[in-house]
Amino acid sequence: MAALVVAEHDNAALKPATLNAVAAAKEIAGEDVDILVAGKDCRAVAEAAAVVAGARRVLLADDGAYDHGLAENVAPLLVRLAEGYSHLLAPATTSGKNLMPRVAALLDVMQISDISAVVSPDTFVRPIYAGNALQTVQSKDPIKVITVRGTAFPPGEATGGSAAIEAIAPTGSVGLSEFVRAELSKSERPELTSARIIISGGRGMQSGDNFHLLEKVADRLGAAVGASRAAVDAGFVPNDYQVGQTGKIVAPELYIAVGISGAIQHLAGMKDSKVIVAINKDEEAPIFQIADYGLVGDLFRILPELEAELERRQ
Amino acid sequence: MKALVAVKRVIDYNVKIRVKADKTGVETANVKMSMNPFDEIAVEEALRLREAGIIEEVIAVSLGVAQCQETIRTALAMGADRGVLVETNAELQPLAVAKLLKAVILQENPEIVIIGKQAIDDDCNQTGQMLSALLGWPQATFASKLKISDGHAEVTREVDGGLETVAIKLPAVITTDLRLNEPRYASLPNIMRAKKKPITTTTPEALGVDVTPRLVVLKVEEPPKRQGGHKVGSVAELVDKLKTEARVI
Numbered sequence: 114m115a116a117l118v119v120a121e122h123d124n125a126a127l128k129p130a131t132l133n134a135v136a137a138a139k140e141i142a143g144e145d146v147d148i149l150v151a152g153k154d155c156r157a158v159a160e161a162a163a164v165v166a167g168a169r170r171v172l173l174a175d176d177g178a179y180d181h182g183l184a185e186n187v188a189p190l191l192v193r194l195a196e197g198y199s200h201l202l203a204p205a206t207t208s209g210k211n212l213m214p215r216v217a218a219l220l221d222v223m224q225i226s227d228i229s230a231v232v233s234p235d236t237f238v239r240p241i242y243a244g245n246a247l248q249t250v251q252s253k254d255p256i257k258v259i260t261v262r263g264t265a266f267p268p269g270e271a272t273g274g275s276a277a278i279e280a281i282a283p284t285g286s287v288g289l290s291e292f293v294r295a296e297l298s299k300s301e302r303p304e305l306t307s308a309r310i311i312i313s314g315g316r317g318m319q320s321g322d323n324f325h326l327l328e329k330v331a332d333r334l335g336a337a338v339g340a341s342r343a344a345v346d347a348g349f350v351p352n353d354y355q356v357g358q359t360g361k362i363v364a365p366e367l368y369i370a371v372g373i374s375g376a377i378q379h380l381a382g383m384k385d386s387k388v389i390v391a392i393n394k395d396e397e398a399p400i401f402q403i404a405d406y407g408l409v410g411d412l413f414r415i416l417p418e419l420e421a422e423l424e425r426r427q
Numbered sequence: 428m429k430a431l432v433a434v435k436r437v438i439d440y441n442v443k444i445r446v447k448a449d450k451t452g453v454e455t456a457n458v459k460m461s462m463n464p465f466d467e468i469a470v471e472e473a474l475r476l477r478e479a480g481i482i483e484e485v486i487a488v489s490l491g492v493a494q495c496q497e498t499i500r501t502a503l504a505m506g507a508d509r510g511v512l513v514e515t516n517a518e519l520q521p522l523a524v525a526k527l528l529k530a531v532i533l534q535e536n537p538e539i540v541i542i543g544k545q546a547i548d549d550d551c552n553q554t555g556q557m558l559s560a561l562l563g564w565p566q567a568t569f570a571s572k573l574k575i576s577d578g579h580a581e582v583t584r585e586v587d588g589g590l591e592t593v594a595i596k597l598p599a600v601i602t603t604d605l606r607l608n609e610p611r612y613a614s615l616p617n618i619m620r621a622k623k624k625p626i627t628t629t630t631p632e633a634l635g636v637d638v639t640p641r642l643v644v645l646k647v648e649e650p651p652k653r654q655g656g657h658k659v660g661s662v663a664e665l666v667d668k669l670k671t672e673a674r675v676i
């Protein structure tokens with residue numbers, strides 16, 4: 114048994130989600146975990162992957178065809194490498210979700226999406242129905258193609274390993290698709306999926322401008338800022354803020370939901386947080402049922418007060 | 428040009444699902460069923476392409492039990508031109524769905540296939556990517572904007588870091604994200620009209636596809652319940668509890 118983990122990166126840095134996927138891979142394949150870095154001018158990423166604790170080997174496929182991780186080009190590479198592995202894993206990020214089913218279909222196997230536990234090398238637990246049920250599935254396929262729910266696998270150590278980096282031949286471009294441009298959100302704050310504290314706003318925030326009330330509290334706490342679908346749909350904040358069933362899955366130490374009612378689709382993305390705080394003016398809001406600490410009241414009064422109190426007690 | 432959309436019959440997103448006592452699955456008897464919300468967005472997008480004169484015909488396909496007819500009728504009431512039902516009582520997993528869709532596509536020859544990014548029951552997020560792989564077509568997943576011009580599509584995608592735009596050759600598979608459009612409601616006259624639109628029925632056997640599940644569901648359980656519901660009376664109390672009781676700040 115051996116597992117290959119597809120590294121998440123931007124050609125410059127290895128993204129933390131990779132470490133969660135490596136943790137899942139280790140549960141399956143023990144010492145025999147390799148990491149694939151496919152990109153362009155991404156040697157630095159391979160070097161970061163090589164020191165990940167428990168990595169056996171790093172495969173580096175450096176080629177223009179892999180620059181933006183286009184699934185059409187990367188999938189054939191994984192198909193070629195699949196021969197040497199029993200398991201192919203990627204983090205359940207938008208890039209992992211985009212790539213892995215394409216690989217699975219080319220290998221004629223079912224993907225096991227978004228696993229939250231490893232029962233045995235062929236049996237896994239995965240959430241269905243927005244996490245309102247947990248399904249245990251056994252794969253009958255010769256090779257397991259898996260995406261990993263990061264919040265379910267504590268990340269392994271980013272350093273301490275000493276894997277060899279092996280450059281591998283690229284498969285080239287299949288010429289079906291091209292990258293045009295990216296409009297990425299820039300923020301000094303921590304990334305949502307790896308933040309220790311998150312404060313999220315919903316429709317109750319009323320406007321994008323009002324998010325600065327949240328941001329001030331976030332700055333006091335070193336928190337990331339998230340949102341409900343309603344806040345994104347209304348244009349208050351960009352799409353990458355969305356937490357939920359069809360957005361980002363997060364499980365920080367502390368999640369503060371402000372002006373969010375607590376629809377199941379939102380809960381799906383945050384209910385595994387260690388501590389949940391809800392601030393809402395409607396005491397019947399469903400979010401209070403899962404909150405460890407609920408505060409009923411007007412967020413426009415509470416947020417400035419919270420900021421001041423945090424400052425006072427710092 | 429033709430567009431083909433896939434529409435899945437799922438438990439309505441508003442229903443609070445119940446896990447069966449024998450752990451074999453989720454209770455579906457007497458539960459409201461609807462079209463998967465992402466597929467409504469797919470139908471809407473195809474209709475807009477037709478209204479813009481870019482395509483001529485919208486075909487809605489559903490796979491599963493006989494009642495999937497109703498889901499197709501909903502698509503027809505929204506404005507799709509005709510339907511295809513691949514009828515089976517077998518459990519269908521995304522790989523099998525992708526193979527069946529491929530077989531239908533090889534008969535219908537659409538240039539654009541639009542499907543949901545994710546079914547809200549199995550939460551798999553696989554079918555579109557698998558389908559494009561099987562067809563050897565490009566894929567543009569999680570679309571929030573779609574522009575079609577001479578044999579190409581420019582698609583803006585919702586990704587973890589923000590937005591990414593790709594250019595793909597047609598034919599292609601596109602999967603929808605929430606912000607692509609706001610689906611229309613079917614008007615009463617259109618619901619009546621939809622009753623007369625044609626639906627052809629076929630089966631996995633007729634399409635020559637083996638749909639044997641590759642994943643065996645061993646059990647389905649309820650997730651652990653969270654103990655919540657505590658209230659605090661003031662901001663000061665909240666900060667105090669977070670510092671001394673929960674110790675998270």
Ligand SMILES: Cc1cc2nc3c(=O)[nH]c(=O)nc-3n(C[C@H](O)[C@H](O)[C@H](O)COP(=O)(O)OP(=O)(O)OC[C@H]3O[C@@H](n4cnc5c(N)ncnc54)[C@H](O)[C@@H]3O)c2cc1C
Pocket residue numbers: 314315316317318340341342343344355356357358359360361371372373374375376377378379382392393394395398410411412413440464465547
């Ligand atoms: C297919 C599908 C996928 C979805 N995916 C997601 C997802 O990934 N993530 C997600 O979040 N949602 C998702 N949704 C949407 C979800 O069903 C809800 O519509 C959404 O979460 C509601 O957002 P909200 O709580 O901000 O808004 P609302 O439900 O409108 O709640 C607003 C809350 O703000 C409170 N409020 C208003 N003013 C104030 C004030 N001044 N002070 C204090 N409180 C105030 C109100 O009491 C209310 O509880 C999805 C839906 C579908 C159909």
Ligand SMILES: Nc1ncnc2c1ncn2[C@@H]1O[C@H](COP(=O)(O)O)[C@@H](O)[C@H]1O
Pocket residue numbers: 433434435436463465466488489490491519521524541542543544545546547549550551552553554555
């Ligand atoms: N049985 C089905 N009938 C019609 N469409 C389906 C079916 N299963 C999956 N799909 C399509 O594939 C998309 C993604 O589903 P999934 O990969 O299961 O999350 C859905 O939004 C549908 O558009």
